[in-house]
Amino acid sequence: MSSKTVESSEKQQRGDVTSAKASKKEAKLQFQLKVPKGTKDWADKDMVIREAIFNSLSSLFKRHGGVTIDTPVFELREILAGKYGEDSKLIYNLEDQGGELCSLRYDLTVPFARYVAMNNIQNIKRYHIAKVYRRDQPAMTKGRMREFYQCDFDVAGVYDRMVPDSEALSILVEGLQGLGINDFKIKINHRKILDGIFKVCGVKDEDVRKISSAVDKLDKSPWDAVKKEMVVEKGQTEETADRIGEYVKLNGSLAEVLEVLKQKEELTSNEFAAQGLEDMEILLTYLDAFDITDKVSFDLSLARGLDYYTGLIYECVTAASAPPENAAELKKKKQGKEDEDASEYVGVGSIAAGGRYDNLVNMFATATGKKNVSIPCVGVSFGVERIFSLIKAREAAKTEESIKPTATQVFVMAFGGGPDWKGLLPERMRIAKQLWNVGIESEYVYKAKVNPRKQFDAADKSGASVAVILGKEEFAEGKVRVKRLGQQFADDDGEIVPLEQVVSKVQEKLSEA
Amino acid sequence: MSSKTVESSEKQQRGDVTSAKASKKEAKLQFQLKVPKGTKDWADKDMVIREAIFNSLSSLFKRHGGVTIDTPVFELREILAGKYGEDSKLIYNLEDQGGELCSLRYDLTVPFARYVAMNNIQNIKRYHIAKVYRRDQPAMTKGRMREFYQCDFDVAGVYDRMVPDSEALSILVEGLQGLGINDFKIKINHRKILDGIFKVCGVKDEDVRKISSAVDKLDKSPWDAVKKEMVVEKGQTEETADRIGEYVKLNGSLAEVLEVLKQKEELTSNEFAAQGLEDMEILLTYLDAFDITDKVSFDLSLARGLDYYTGLIYECVTAASAPPENAAELKKKKQGKEDEDASEYVGVGSIAAGGRYDNLVNMFATATGKKNVSIPCVGVSFGVERIFSLIKAREAAKTEESIKPTATQVFVMAFGGGPDWKGLLPERMRIAKQLWNVGIESEYVYKAKVNPRKQFDAADKSGASVAVILGKEEFAEGKVRVKRLGQQFADDDGEIVPLEQVVSKVQEKLSEA
Missing domain, CATH: 3.30.930.10 (Bira Bifunctional Protein; Domain 2)
Known part of the structure; x- marks a missing residue:
């Protein structure tokens, strides 16, 4: 097909869009999203x-x-x-x-x-x-x-x-x-x-x-x-x-x-x-x-x-x-x-x-x-x-399951409830920042209060293999839980460590993953 | 400065080039290489x-x-x-x-x-x-x-x-x-x-x-x-x-x-x-x-x-x-x-x-x-x-010396002379190919006959840290020399190994580099 044909048929196409624009029915369609x-x-x-x-x-x-x-x-x-x-x-x-x-x-x-x-x-x-x-x-x-x-x-x-x-x-x-x-x-x-x-x-x-x-x-x-x-x-x-x-x-x-x-x-x-x-x-x-x-x-x-x-x-x-x-x-x-x-x-x-x-x-x-x-x-x-x-x-x-578009390794979550529960968002941010500082790909849900189910879903979607969990009571004592994610770790409660050990514990879990 | 000024002055510039083209002196200058x-x-x-x-x-x-x-x-x-x-x-x-x-x-x-x-x-x-x-x-x-x-x-x-x-x-x-x-x-x-x-x-x-x-x-x-x-x-x-x-x-x-x-x-x-x-x-x-x-x-x-x-x-x-x-x-x-x-x-x-x-x-x-x-x-x-x-x-x-635009690690050379000397080019190619196959960045001079000095210069320019040298006599016996490159190895003759060991010897030398 010659280039001339391409041009003229495309010009015609453009003309079609213009006339469509004029038609009342599609008055709202100002242009195509493409x-x-x-x-x-x-x-x-x-x-x-x-x-x-x-x-x-x-x-x-x-x-x-x-x-x-x-x-x-x-x-x-x-x-x-x-x-x-x-x-x-x-x-x-x-x-x-x-x-x-x-x-x-x-x-x-x-x-x-x-x-x-x-x-x-x-x-x-x-x-x-x-x-x-x-x-x-x-x-x-x-x-x-x-x-x-x-x-x-x-x-x-x-x-x-x-x-x-x-x-x-x-x-x-x-x-x-x-x-x-x-x-x-x-x-x-x-x-x-x-x-x-x-x-x-x-x-x-x-x-x-x-x-x-x-x-x-x-x-x-x-x-x-x-x-x-x-x-x-x-x-x-x-x-x-x-x-x-x-x-x-x-x-x-x-x-x-x-x-x-x-x-x-x-x-x-x-x-x-x-x-x-x-x-x-x-x-x-x-x-x-x-x-x-x-x-x-x-x-x-x-x-x-x-x-x-x-x-x-x-x-x-x-x-x-x-x-x-x-x-x-x-x-x-x-x-x-x-x-x-x-x-x-x-x-x-x-x-x-x-x-x-x-x-x-x-x-x-x-x-x-x-x-x-x-x-x-x-x-x-x-x-x-x-x-x-x-x-x-x-x-x-083959299956494409193994291809993962994100590099996320760790998901930082908080679990709790009750009238005084605020969701520990700044605390999750602080921990994510510590992990970023040592080069670990980490995410958390961008909401103050979010239930555990949604956090696990988000972690799952991100493909993270380790979770850091800020439990209400544990965190009050300066401790967090670090656990492996994935089907085979559903029954693994992970380990509770003092806040200052969170980075090293995450590194340890990641090296096992 | 307004965009209008940019346009008009650039148009003028283009005009200048056109008139320059017309002038006899620069008749050969058809356009600027820029x-x-x-x-x-x-x-x-x-x-x-x-x-x-x-x-x-x-x-x-x-x-x-x-x-x-x-x-x-x-x-x-x-x-x-x-x-x-x-x-x-x-x-x-x-x-x-x-x-x-x-x-x-x-x-x-x-x-x-x-x-x-x-x-x-x-x-x-x-x-x-x-x-x-x-x-x-x-x-x-x-x-x-x-x-x-x-x-x-x-x-x-x-x-x-x-x-x-x-x-x-x-x-x-x-x-x-x-x-x-x-x-x-x-x-x-x-x-x-x-x-x-x-x-x-x-x-x-x-x-x-x-x-x-x-x-x-x-x-x-x-x-x-x-x-x-x-x-x-x-x-x-x-x-x-x-x-x-x-x-x-x-x-x-x-x-x-x-x-x-x-x-x-x-x-x-x-x-x-x-x-x-x-x-x-x-x-x-x-x-x-x-x-x-x-x-x-x-x-x-x-x-x-x-x-x-x-x-x-x-x-x-x-x-x-x-x-x-x-x-x-x-x-x-x-x-x-x-x-x-x-x-x-x-x-x-x-x-x-x-x-x-x-x-x-x-x-x-x-x-x-x-x-x-x-x-x-x-x-x-x-x-x-x-x-x-x-x-x-x-x-x-600072000095920019440490920044090296090539990744070359090995340079494959041949030394020899005399009326029957052809430069061992296909043999150098064969060795380079073996090194590429295991992922090692390697080069050789694209000429059949080339003197040692020029090969060392090329190796130096490439930043290679190891040389594979095909000496005329050694190679006739199925052997090559593998040596470190660089000022501090000027007096180091390297090691002579059988042809079939060249890849492993190169890997060994590279791991020391």
Whole structure:
């Protein structure tokens, strides 16, 4: 679906709301209480799962020597211009309110290259976990969103061929395995090989990027549709298209496909393709050193949409990545409702991807009057929402009981009654404060007088494993009760200790928990 | 400086760039390589310090039973409308590209209230650490930025009066003390007392909020200027202004000021003011329970700019919060350059603030056709960039040597030479992979052949404390050397172990480090 359709149907939707507003029946409905299309709130257990993904990936990135940076969520509009090819139409712009013209970042790669160029950095391994923005058709339950997180690791600097590239692939494997995802495949290809193929098949230099964009659609569209795009829309001959078709259907193990391509003299005699084939040969050794050869498949139909790649490219897919088999049929049912969520008829897509981009830093340097620099880069990006949707589906099969959104360990309560009973609220506060001071997560009910049942309910909800109980009589003697919480401790009365020992007794009980 | 001035001067600036582009001399300079005004990149040690602040605050919030949520960076424009009073002009809008009209969030409070209303939540303690956006005059070295982080803790739900309010103040104190900031003062006031004062001084109901906005400027402007704004711009009589002036100059300990106000019959007989005074009386007990009474000062000139507050309000200041004494003079020097950074003549401002807002959730519920709900809220927000600027100033005095942006522990090297020497790169990779597999942060130089000096330099830069060295002869016998790094181990040759023991030997050496 084209971006134009998205816009016009959304405008229409807005119009509908306006006319609804005018109708008497809904006069009170001034606006809808919702988040913007393609975005969502994260809370509760989802948030716990997502934070676990972030922690796992940032440990991974640190393990590989990464340092982290943070860039602004918007960049000057010129910084993003001309970097994303046909996808540029999906960039969110900020309104011109005076001052600089800005756009929300579309990925973390372009801001990284801007950062490297701006600060004259010669080499860096950086990781960055942050949100990016794309005005795309959302498929929320498949983790395709307009606001989503990327977790990127990139290496900038002049190094020996394919060394950081192979480490990026190893990071990809380690990252997914570390999250318990094992049934994935990494498709790899090389822009220079692809460009060489286009050239030897008869594509003119100026058409190479747009033919590459057409090939990029092969994961969603059949060959016939892609061929039609090449011939009808993009002016290639039938013969050129067919010859490209022969190449891009090749896939298999890196060694296998490499062997096939090395036999094609038209290709090995093309300068670009030859360089690419040499890179792939070197990669073979390093993938073996990292013991990840079996995770990788050389797939000549992989093109990647972005303009800036110059060498090795890769994309990681799982069984859930592809659309359902009857996708076309499901999509047809939604005719006229194209602006709605596409989850029913799309797949999760790639869950991680990346590649080499050797000219991006230099583009920034030269476009801003600095001297020519050569800061080649390679990187890998994990799509957190998509990975989340896989983990979530897996967790849904199990019980989620063990995931607890609060960290609360102790609940401070007071029991008593009678006409003079005030509920010992300041006293509960005082004890909570003592526990906080030594770093113990503690809560109490925010009410002066509250019955034991409600306090136990609140403790239960908080997930606390220890209670401090201020009994009316005991407390009058300067003593409190410390007891374990939970079904199996229902008959355990705990221990009564003097007030000054409450912290140490709580620590003791917690260490048993 | 008014927002209009900001806009026009920035537009002019943009014009300048365009005309510069036309000039022949700078024909190559297509755009400036910079981040948008009021934003910055974070990297290296600054990033380490900032992450430490986040960790400290999120532990604090969890200690108090908080759960975390994440909301989109932009909201539907209607959600933000009418919530921020005179500050609304500082909101960033997204361009109308078709679809919904959206704006970047201005704070985390309004999105939180929207979330609570939308999900019919009855009570929650939530924390949220995220970026917010304000088109304000930046003062970068003072931590006043257009994109900045807020760290918020808010409690929603019906509870006993002033209980969550006092805990919010305790969190404020614990949060700053946990970051090593001890020389601060929390100014508190109460919107109902303030509104009562305005009423008894003769301000009409419809003028109360704009007079409150005028009072809010007292931390930056002298009384005379504020009085003039009330009389000339905001239509109050001289007498009303003077009477307000008498009240708002009151400040001191909570108990003291409360005593003075309780003597004023005109105030105690005003319904709103009486409620506010009662709240402050209750607060006194709880602040004592939390042992933070001495951190708080009751300051009637504190008004807070935002429209949505309904009860207790507070703002935390340090010595660095106020502008320099000769601010007016410094500002005058910048005449005609008002759009530039204001760091020279402004202070850090408040480093944390918050208050009670009892109607915001209900505003969302009723504006969207839901039934009336009463979900009172109170919260506290830490300004991370401002706190960072204080910590940074403090750290600058000490040595920053101990802060290390990478986590690297082990560096894998190879030493050798001669015509057959290839550098053992795949072998170094294989060992690094084994170390990564057990969670050890490891690096190696991304080059096949590299001399020992360069490898030691790289290890030094990474901060690794242990080296694994593949010596040409030793490695041929299946052995590697494991040694400690650092000045004091210069003469320590380490130990030679068989290849299969490298991981355990590294673990042993690391445990000694």
